[in-house]
Amino acid sequence: MPTFYDMGLSDPIIRATLNMGFEEPTPIQEQTIPFALKGTDVIGQAQTGTGKTAAFGIPLVEKMDVDVEVVQGLIVAPTRELAIQVAEELNKIGRFKHIRALPIYGGQDINYQIRALRNRPQIIVGTPGRLMDHMRRKTIRLQHVTMVIIDEADEMLNMGFIEDIENILREVPEQRQTLLFSATMPKPIQNLAQQFMHHPEFISIKNKEVTVPDTAQNYIEVQERQKFDVLCRLLDIQTPDLAIIFGRTKRRVDELCEALNTRGYSVEGLHGDLNQSKRDSVLKHFREGTTQILVATDVAARGLDIPGVTHIYNFDIPQDTEGYVHRIGRTGRAGKTGLAVTFVTPRELGQLKLIEQAIRKKIDRKPVPTLIEAIEGQQRLTVERLMKVVEEEDTLPYRELAEELLEENDSVSLLSAALKLLTKQPNVTPVNITEEAPLKTRKSRNIMARQQEYRKWDGERGFNKARRNRPKPAQKVNKY
Ligand SMILES: Nc1ncnc2c1ncn2[C@@H]1O[C@H](COP(=O)(O)OP(=O)(O)OP(=O)(O)O)[C@@H](O)[C@H]1O
Numbered sequence: 001m002p003t004f005y006d007m008g009l010s011d012p013i014i015r016a017t018l019n020m021g022f023e024e025p026t027p028i029q030e031q032t033i034p035f036a037l038k039g040t041d042v043i044g045q046a047q048t049g050t051g052k053t054a055a056f057g058i059p060l061v062e063k064m065d066v067d068v069e070v071v072q073g074l075i076v077a078p079t080r081e082l083a084i085q086v087a088e089e090l091n092k093i094g095r096f097k098h099i100r101a102l103p104i105y106g107g108q109d110i111n112y113q114i115r116a117l118r119n120r121p122q123i124i125v126g127t128p129g130r131l132m133d134h135m136r137r138k139t140i141r142l143q144h145v146t147m148v149i150i151d152e153a154d155e156m157l158n159m160g161f162i163e164d165i166e167n168i169l170r171e172v173p174e175q176r177q178t179l180l181f182s183a184t185m186p187k188p189i190q191n192l193a194q195q196f197m198h199h200p201e202f203i204s205i206k207n208k209e210v211t212v213p214d215t216a217q218n219y220i221e222v223q224e225r226q227k228f229d230v231l232c233r234l235l236d237i238q239t240p241d242l243a244i245i246f247g248r249t250k251r252r253v254d255e256l257c258e259a260l261n262t263r264g265y266s267v268e269g270l271h272g273d274l275n276q277s278k279r280d281s282v283l284k285h286f287r288e289g290t291t292q293i294l295v296a297t298d299v300a301a302r303g304l305d306i307p308g309v310t311h312i313y314n315f316d317i318p319q320d321t322e323g324y325v326h327r328i329g330r331t332g333r334a335g336k337t338g339l340a341v342t343f344v345t346p347r348e349l350g351q352l353k354l355i356e357q358a359i360r361k362k363i364d365r366k367p368v369p370t371l372i373e374a375i376e377g378q379q380r381l382t383v384e385r386l387m388k389v390v391e392e393e394d395t396l397p398y399r400e401l402a403e404e405l406l407e408e409n410d411s412v413s414l415l416s417a418a419l420k421l422l423t424k425q426p427n428v429t430p431v432n433i434t435e436e437a438p439l440k441t442r443k444s445r446n447i448m449a450r451q452q453e454y455r456k457w458d459g460e461r462g463f464n465k466a467r468r469n470r471p472k473p474a475q476k477v478n479k480y
């Protein structure tokens with residue numbers, strides 16, 4: 001097994017990897033870092049949670065010149081939360097080399113960002129909209145950028161973002177090095193990517209499965225109006241440490257949050273209509289574990305690395321196969337195990353088949369859990385909690401009382417009553433969830449069709465005309 005040391009990295013970077021607890025490079029790191037250090041353009045594809053951030057972050061930081069106080073490295077990412085997270089990881093990698101990475105994203109005070117830019121970070125991690133805003137204001141200049149990285153590249157080169165990426169790349173010197181990463185890299189997007197790159201090396205970690213083998217994947221066939229009760233039962237049975245529930249729309253997320261809170265679950269919602277301070281606090285609570293359940297739109301589907309997420313629930317089946325891979329990839333990261341459960345209404349079974357074909361794996365069908373199972377799940381949880389207190393806590397102050405009680409009652413009656421008190425009882429308070437129409441089956445979110453459109457725009461009809469004729473990306477701001 002090669003080590004980071006064998007890769008010819010400098011001391012401050014090796015120290016940083018040790019400091020981050022990385023003992024050896026992951027396969028994608030092992031394969032991409034040497035190419036990236038040599039200056040080769042790379043398209044890197046590897047499963048979710050396998051260390052793609054450091055795969056580009058390590059060579060990027062290695063190549064930055066700490067004495068040159070201009071932006072030399074640019075990373076583009078689809079969501080604000082991901083930009084923040086990637087910048088944090090880069091700052092860890094750059095800690096001993098004193099390389100600074102700054103996240104630049106919408107929803108944060110632009111003047112604050114302008115002040116932060118005066119600290120002269122060498123690396124900027126941005127979301128496209130806000131990056132362009134700074135480019136227009138000339139508060140960010142990209143003419144000394146030597147390396148550009150597009151994280152979640154298939155998403156970024158897709159309809160919602162492609163024009164922004166083109167605009168941003170126009171400001172970056174032509175002879176830059178370009179790296180593209182994602183867990184999913186549909187062929188048409190790979191082809192499209194070439195136009196932004198110079199003879200890229202395509203590195204794909206060959207795995208039988210597209211998804212992570214340590215994540216068990218189940219589906220439950222369920223009627224739309226039953227979904228919520230089934231979800232509550234699953235939560236009661238599976239008692240996840242940290243779980244993410246994905247809903248299709250923002251309204252869905254809001255309704256689910258309210259309904260789950262009504263039924264006594266501690267949940268918070270994340271979607272694009274919330275203001276940034278709310279988004280920050282929701283994610284902070286979830287990362288700290290003070291909120292155990294996050295309900296989110298696809299804004300949380302890509303890239304987020306939250307250790308300890310044990311369960312993913314697709315309350316609504318994802319729109320496309322890539323979405324499925326990324327959503328369930330929020331669990332089972334860095335060698336941990338996880339469980340993903342997808343709700344499928346009878347009319348969406350075709351979509352499930354498409355997902356199975358794309359990931360080349362069968363998703364196991366599970367029956368609708370019963371109320372009895374939910375109650376048993378909660379009882380099990382109570383016993384676990386009780387035994388933990390028996391083993392780990394000081395119960396001495398209660399002993400006298402316990403002995404008194406036992407003089408007049410039998411022990412089984414007493415313990416049964418205590419267990420009952422401690423157990424969350426099934427809560428069937430009526431809630432209001434607006435029904436969603438079933439998802440219409442579409443072949444892998446028409447990426448093929450879109451690619452053909454791009455070709456048309458680029459070729460036959462001429463690029464400029466094509467640009468004018470390009471349909472307005474309706475989901476551009478609204479998707480998440
Ligand atoms: N060499 C390593 N050794 C141990 N842990 C690592 C190593 N490299 C990365 N990690 C850890 O693995 C986790 C996942 O990494 P990362 O977020 O980069 O995955 P990813 O491949 O980008 O996933 P996604 O496709 O979901 O974006 C992180 O917590 C990271 O710190």
Ligand SMILES: [Mg+2]
Nearest residue numbers: 052053151303
């Ligand atoms: Mg990533």
